[in-house]
Amino acid sequence: xxxxxxxxxxxxxxxxxxxxxxxxxxxxxxxxxxxxxxxxxxxxxxxxxxxxxxxxxxxxxxxxxxxxxxxxxxxxxxxxxxxxxxxxxxxxxxxxxxxxxxxxxxxxxxxxxxxxxxxxxxxxxxxxxxxxxxxxxxxxxxxxxxxxxxxxxxxxxxxxxxxxxxxxxxxxxxxxxxxxxxxxxxxxxxxxxxxxxxxxxxxxxxxxxxxxxxxxxxxxxxxxxxxxxxxxxxxxxxxxxxxxxxxxxxxxxxxxxxxxxxxxxxxxxxxxxxxxxxxxxxxxxxxxxxxxxxxxxxxxxxxxxxxxxxxxxxxxxxxxxxxxxxxxxxxxxxxxxxxxxxxxxxxxxxxxxxxxxxxxxxxxxxxxxxxxxxxxxxxxxxxxxxxxxxxxxxxx
Amino acid sequence: xxxxxxxxxxxxxxxxxxxxxxxxxxxxxxxxxxxxxxxxxxxxxxxxxxxxxxxxxxxxxxxxxxxxxxxxxxxxxxxxxxxxxxxxxxxxxxxxxxxxxxxxxxxxxxxxxxxxxxxxxxxxxxxxxxxxxxxxxxxxxxxxxxxxxxxxxxxxxxxxxxxxxxxxxxxxxxxxxxxxxxxxxxxxxxxxxxxxxxxxxxxxxxxxxxxxxxxxxxxxxxxxxxxxxxxxxxxxxxxxxxxxxxxxxxxxxxxxxxxxxxxxxxxxxxxxxxxxxxxxxxxxxxxxxxxxxxxxxxxxxxxxxxxxxxxxxxxxxxxxxxxxxxxxxxxxxxxxxxxxxxxxxxxxxxxxxxxxxxxxxxxxxxxxxxxxxxxxxxxxxxxxxxxxxxxxxxxx
Numbered sequence: 009x010x011x012x013x014x015x016x017x018x019x020x021x022x023x024x025x026x027x028x029x030x031x032x033x034x035x036x037x038x039x040x041x042x043x044x045x046x047x048x049x050x051x052x053x054x055x056x057x058x059x060x061x062x063x064x065x066x067x068x069x070x071x072x073x074x075x076x077x078x079x080x081x082x083x084x085x086x087x088x089x090x091x092x093x094x095x096x097x098x099x100x101x102x103x104x105x106x107x108x109x110x111x112x113x114x115x116x117x118x119x120x121x122x123x124x125x126x127x128x129x130x131x132x133x134x135x136x137x138x139x140x141x142x143x144x145x146x147x148x149x150x151x152x153x154x155x156x157x158x159x160x161x162x163x164x165x166x167x168x169x170x171x172x173x174x175x176x177x178x179x180x181x182x183x184x185x186x187x188x189x190x191x192x193x194x195x196x197x198x199x200x201x202x203x204x205x206x207x208x209x210x211x212x213x214x215x216x217x218x219x220x221x222x223x224x225x226x227x228x229x230x231x232x233x234x235x236x237x238x239x240x241x242x243x244x245x246x247x248x249x250x251x252x253x254x255x256x257x258x259x260x261x262x263x264x265x266x267x268x269x270x271x272x273x274x275x276x277x278x279x280x281x282x283x284x285x286x287x288x289x290x291x292x293x294x295x296x297x298x299x300x301x302x303x304x305x306x307x308x309x310x311x312x313x314x315x316x317x318x319x320x321x322x323x324x325x326x327x328x329x330x331x332x333x334x335x336x337x338x339x340x341x342x343x344x345x346x347x348x349x350x351x352x353x354x355x356x357x358x359x360x361x362x363x364x365x366x367x368x369x370x371x372x373x374x375x376x377x378x379x380x381x382x383x384x385x386x387x388x389x390x391x392x393x394x395x396x397x398x399x400x401x402x403x404x
Numbered sequence: 405x406x407x408x409x410x411x412x413x414x415x416x417x418x419x420x421x422x423x424x425x426x427x428x429x430x431x432x433x434x435x436x437x438x439x440x441x442x443x444x445x446x447x448x449x450x451x452x453x454x455x456x457x458x459x460x461x462x463x464x465x466x467x468x469x470x471x472x473x474x475x476x477x478x479x480x481x482x483x484x485x486x487x488x489x490x491x492x493x494x495x496x497x498x499x500x501x502x503x504x505x506x507x508x509x510x511x512x513x514x515x516x517x518x519x520x521x522x523x524x525x526x527x528x529x530x531x532x533x534x535x536x537x538x539x540x541x542x543x544x545x546x547x548x549x550x551x552x553x554x555x556x557x558x559x560x561x562x563x564x565x566x567x568x569x570x571x572x573x574x575x576x577x578x579x580x581x582x583x584x585x586x587x588x589x590x591x592x593x594x595x596x597x598x599x600x601x602x603x604x605x606x607x608x609x610x611x612x613x614x615x616x617x618x619x620x621x622x623x624x625x626x627x628x629x630x631x632x633x634x635x636x637x638x639x640x641x642x643x644x645x646x647x648x649x650x651x652x653x654x655x656x657x658x659x660x661x662x663x664x665x666x667x668x669x670x671x672x673x674x675x676x677x678x679x680x681x682x683x684x685x686x687x688x689x690x691x692x693x694x695x696x697x698x699x700x701x702x703x704x705x706x707x708x709x710x711x712x713x714x715x716x717x718x719x720x721x722x723x724x725x726x727x728x729x730x731x732x733x734x735x736x737x738x739x740x741x742x743x744x745x746x747x748x749x750x751x752x753x754x755x756x757x758x759x760x761x762x763x764x765x766x767x768x769x770x771x772x773x774x775x776x777x778x779x780x781x782x783x784x785x786x787x788x789x790x791x792x793x794x795x796x797x798x799x800x
Contacts, residue, residue, distance in 0.1 A: 038516055039585070039619055058501035062456065082500065104478065105454035105496075107503035114510040114517035120434055121510035121517060137545055137554050147541040147590075149533055158533050173569055189435070194543075223435055 034112075036095070036126040041111035050090035050127045054109065057083050058102050065101040069118075070383040076100075092351075093129035094387030095196055097122050115196050118187045124196070133205070135198040135390045140208035141167035145200050150266045154258045156227025159220070161263070162190055163271070164200050166207055166214035176272045178279035178401040179216045181259065182393070183288025185311070190221040193393075196386045202394050213401045218267055222288055224255040252294045259295055260302060281400045283307025283345070285389045297327040300340050305400040307345040309392040310352060310384055313359040321366035334371040342403045344374035345396050349388035351381050375399065430508075432491070432522040437507035446486040446523045452505060453479050454498050461497040465514075466779040472496075488747075489525035490783030491592055493518050511592050514583045520592070529601070531594040531786045536604035537563035541596050546662045550654045552623025555616070557659070558586055559667070560596050562603055562610035572668045574675035574797040575612045577655065578789070579684030581707070586617040589789075592782045598790050609797045614663055618684055620651040648690045655691055656698060677796045679703025679741070681785045693723040696736050701796040703741040705788040706748060706780055709755040717762035730767040738799045740770035741792050745784035747777050771795065 031045035031053050043055040054066050059082030067073045071091050076084040097117050099106045108114060112123035143166045152159050166177060182199065184192035193199040199217060206212035259282075268275040280303050284292040289311025296303040323331045330337055337344075344367075348360040364376040377395055382388040427441035427449050439451040450462050455478030463469045467487050472480040493513050495502045504510060508519035539562045548555050562573060578595065580588035589595040595613060602608035655678075664671040676699050680688040685707025692699040719727045726733055733740075740763075744756040760772040773791055778784040 038512070040515065056501060058499055060458065060500035062458070062499070064501075100501075102498050102501045102503065103454055103458070104456035105452060105460075105498045105503060106506065107498065107501060108510075108517065110502065110516040114504075116434070119436065120506040121504065139547065142545060145543040147543075147596075149538060151535065200543075 034125045035128070036113050036124055037111050038113055043111045044109065044123075044125045046125065046127060050092065052088045052091060052125055052127075053085065054088075054098075054100070055083050055085045055111075056100050056102075056109065061103050063101075063103060067099050067101055067106075069097040070385050071096050071098070091125075091127050092381060092383075092387070093127045093132070094382060094385050094390075095124050095126050096385065097124045099123065113195075116189045116191055117196070129387070134394055135202050135205075137201050138205055138208070140204055142204050143167050143169065143200060143207075145194055148266075148270065150262065152224075152258055152262045154226075154254060154262055155224050159258075159262075160190060161218060161220040162194055163219070163267070164194075164203060164217035165271070166216065167204065168214055169216075169272075174272075176274045177214055177216045178281070179218060179267060179271075179273050180305075180397065180400065181218050181220065181263075181280070181282040181292075183220065183222050183282070183284030183291055185285045186287035188222075190219050193217075193219045197390055197393065199393060202390060203397060206394065206397055211398045215397070215401060216267070216271055216273060218263070220259070220263055222255065222284075222291060224251065224258045226254060252291060255291055256295045256298065260299055264302065277302055277304045278342070278403070279304075279401060281305030281307070281343070283309065283393070283396055284311065285309040285392070286311040286384065293327060297330050300330065304341055305343040305345075306341060307343070307347070307392070307396045307400075308360075309347045309389045309396075310349065310356050310360070312346050313363040318359070321363060321370075323366075323370055331367065331370060331372050334373065338373045341373075343396070343399050344372070345392075345399065346374060346376045347379065347388070347392035347395070349379040349382035349384065351383040352388070353384060356384060430521045431524070432509050432520055433507050434509055439507045440505065440521045442521065442523060446488065448484045448487060448521055448523075449481065450484075450494075450496070450505065451479050451481045451507075452496050452498075457499050459497075459499060462494060463497055463502075464492050464494040466781050467492050467494070487521075487523050488777060488779075488783070489523045489528070490778060490781050490786075491520050491522050492781065493520045495519065509591075512585045512587055513592070525783070530790055531598050531601075533597050534601055534604070536600055538600050539563050539565065539596060539603075541590055544662075544666065546658065548620075548654055548658045550622075550650060550658055551620050555654075555658075556586060557614060557616040558590055559615070559663070560590075560599060560613035561667070562612065563600065564610055565612075565668075570668075572670045573610055573612045574677070575614060575663060575667075575669050576701075576793065576796065577614050577616065577659075577676070577678040577688075579616065579618050579678070579680030579687055581681045582683035585619075586615050589613075589615045593786055593789065595789060598786060599793060602790065602793055607794045611793070611797060612663070612667055612669060614659070616655070616659055618651065618680075618687060620647065620654045622650060648687060651687055652691045652694065656695055660698065673698055673700045674738070674799070675700075675797060677701030677703070677739070679705065679789070679792055680707065681705040681788070682707040682780065689723060693726050696726065700737055701739040701741075702737060703739070703743070703788070703792045703796075704756075705743045705785045705792075706745065706752050706756070708742050709759040714755070717759060717766075719762075719766055727763065727766060727768050730769065734769045737769075739792070739795050740768070741788075741795065742770060742772045743775065743784070743788035743791070745775040745778035745780065747779040748784070749780060752780060 031047045034044045034046050045053040058064050064076040064084040066076055066086050072088045076086040078084050100109055109123040114121035115124045143164050146163045148161050149158050182193050207214050282292045282296050282303050289308035293312050296306045346364050367374050379388045379391045427443045430440045430442050441449040454460050460472040460480040462472055462482050468484045470482055472482040474480050496505055505519040510517035511520045539560050542559045544557050545554050578589050603610050678688045678692050678699050685704035689708050692702045742760050763770050775784045775787045
């Protein structure tokens, strides 16, 4: 994989020399929008109408934060320095107000609909639509006794699901990050195309992927809408743990029975996986390691170690004590997976590397994979999903 | 139906007297957002952070256009006059820039993701989720030889689709309006809940509903992205007719065969309907009346008369001459439906009433229904869909 990435970067460099400066609309634009535009070097041009504004800024979450320049026609424009391949969230700040770019599709991130631009990764086809048999993503609503509300989930069914009216499938529960929602893995992550392509290439078993809404609170409770671990705050930790507990009940008591009733699943622990990114990784570790009777494959993408905050792993007590007996754990858990991007904030890399090292030292079998040069962004998680999905449900 | 609506308005009046001034977050908000807020009178409170802006305006497409007031904390606020029930698009104009409200879900309308607020219609449950058997909405991608591109559609399958592995279903092709997209009938229109509720009540036959992307152009063409009839412009009419022709080929040569191959459809004209709103109504009339070999049920919601612009119907030549022989037309077309809201712009009401009167005078059997007090907005089209769906596929 590393070798592949280096080759890609070389190719991108060549391209850039040829095509830099030739800008075209980004694939993440709405129908007909000429801006945002990108060139082969990964530079982005943004153009926003704000005739009476005093100051307009372009802020990428992971990338340039730059002032835009006012043009005589009332539009503000800017061309960025090159961005790395992947999907990059951004906002336009207009006189202090964070606004979306009307030219961009809207992606749910940061607890709001936000703009994003896709910089293609030259040579990568694994997360784009290809002429291979395609699965279908379904929207489902189900009524939860845990939250006292209707909940919405997306469910990917593999290409051969309908042609084989008696075949049953393993299930991957796949969770979004904090501030995102159940649509993230499809809209931003393109999980459906990743699975279609892996399955067509024989690299993954046909599987059902369930993407649920990752926020949960008790009926009529109005507490804070915690979206992820808040390090260092006792109140944050308490709210986080309460939310984790409610979501754990939601998944184990409502969602799994609903899915097993609604679809032709292989409804046993050997055929059930859970993975998630960032907050979803924290939730995955919390839920699966409290329910090894239900899960046998576990993936944490940039987020498994949230529980630990800044202290060392305690084998005896952390994660319900499951790591205390590595041999017993290896018999139960077929894949334990940790992923992180090398360009992520130290908060993530240090903790996840720390967890990896602690597990290694303790002799707990697991997969640890660093995504080269990618930040706490979807490119890391697309790569993680591709890698993880190709490893699970392989044990007979 | 009229009686029902009046009763509803009376009830709303009572409610308003009791609860006006008690504001709560709108159901169209993103998770945890306290604003927009609404009260029982239908008034809306908006709050936007824009500390350095000089002027901030709230503009409802069909509704108040008002200046917002700057507060000492850098937020701008406003409370509107009462809005009628339904989903109302709006934008926040910040120093000349049209921005979305981060507290609102994002709906594709006006060729961009825009904000909207739902004002409940007291007593109406037909377009909200109920504890009845539910269909599933599926996302499909299909490759079109007509446009040379992958195209995305949403497909509603009725509640009993999977339980009856051999049952075949009639199909309604349901199109969005200009500036909207294939997601509109689900996200804004709630077509899935409307169908679930009608089917549960025995008021509509279980049917498949296909919601396709309504824009189409030839491979590699870069013409204007026409989104609807442009009255009075020869160039606009030419572009519109070219787009209509490409979309006609797309629907008849690609989409219908794809749907009939992918789902258990009743693949004959007696079991195929098409309807659409505004631009989608224009497209529906254009496509179905050129293909009565394919369709037998036709619905135009606030948009059937686009072709005529401001002249009278010519029975002999307009709409492919199908109205020249009313008896022959009645044998072929089981339902011809025209709908419009009484509060719509005269451009719509005059034309559609004119078409209705011309058809009536000519003795062409059809249904004409005016939605009381609703504008060129989703509340009109939700009512139209409920009415239309309960009338189709009833002939043996």
